[in-house]
Amino acid sequence: MKRNVLIVEDNRVCMEALAELTRKCDTVGAVFCVDNRKDAYTCAMENEIDLFLVDIILDSGNIHDISGFLFVKELREVRRYEFTPVIFITSLVDEAMSAFHDLHCFDYIEKPFDWEKTRKIIKTALKAPLCDERECSVFYYRKDGVLYALNIDRMIYLETSFRNVTIHTLDETIELPYASLKNLMKDLPRKYFIQCSRNVVINRLFIEYVDKVNRFIKLRNGELIKIGGKMKKGFLEEL
Template identity: 35%
Template sequence: MTHVLILEDDKASMEALGKILTEYSEEICVHAASSYPEAKELLDGDIRFGLFLLDVNLGGENREDIGGILFAREIREKFCYTFTPVVMVTSVGAMEMQAYRELHCYQYIMKPFRPEQVIEVVRKVLDRDKQEEPPSVVVKRDGVNYQVRCEEIRYIEAVHRGIRLHMKGETWDVPYVTLKQILLKVPGEMFLQCHRIFAVNRREVEYYDTVNRIVKLKDCADVIEIGVTYKAEIGRIVSGKLG
């Protein structure tokens, strides 16, 4: 199920968009807001949205209003929506350029919109969601959000005031994120914590040495320690009784 948030102050346009979406697919659940505060309340709720359709102008006849763009900024400030498709709905052509440059919008729809135009945009989003992409994690580095493919990470190390991603070919320091927090964002079946400051990518492990308490990684000279409290669990993995 894909949850879609529509922000549109014109009732007729909102109902038309909602009707187009729900008639196109039973896998779409529409959530509508007619104002910035209503949309903000939905955004801060428990629903995880897969698409946003935002009217640029929420001020009726006031063409100076850019409430939709302000809300798009609010969306992009949330870590989990860094790459979620945002589609602007506008009758003012100059507006879409600002949205594209500043907010990395997926596409825009010009008013008066045509049903086939809306369906084409939604179809692309749904197809995008269905594609099986390698797992990835979003991290902030030097003030910029990056999407890192998990398969590129050999192991993760907790460092002072952050973590260090040891990847194939380079190392990234990511501040203000704990090892515990990053492990909640990566696939649990892919990464294994073996020490209070280390977690390894299981696919990169050559072997576990529980006697000397180290993990040997493929094509990597780094020594990853196995903590005393993690030794028993690693032992069960080695014996094939776990993982």
């Protein structure tokens, strides 16, 4: 199975060199490259990433910058990335060792790069076990202080209105007051769920067909879901 890699590096030359090296690995699928914390987080949420290469300092003009470290700290709070391999990039070994222990990173590579050593570290990280499919088939949500588990193959779609999120399943309708669809999506596997409008996320397993002309989706239970005008292009591309 091909694995996706995200490289977060503010130095364009280093970024392109790492991307070229990574693409030469047989098990690599897509290689995404960004140069800042915000774009890194967005990319991680919109794609399934199996390996991260992250420069600890993403703003070399700021001597106090640790935005790469902060990105990984934020990443570890997302359930599906809790144990995903992270390789830190740094010119400061002490800095890397701190990140290594605090955020459970897989390894680190020093600048200037020893390319043979870097290649071996990346290839080894790519052999790390992927997320257990059985674990990924369950969605956890919290309501009234209690943690519940819900099988993904029972979830039809989620919609938000008036600060609440409603989960429509084959068995029941679950209301989550004061919940955020954006936050819930962090724990939903992208291979199953896709956003079709600002307020609705649907499970691909329940799509019967898509009417591109009239902009609606017919679900297997007979319901029709409207595709948002501004999201039509992105939805169809991701579909």
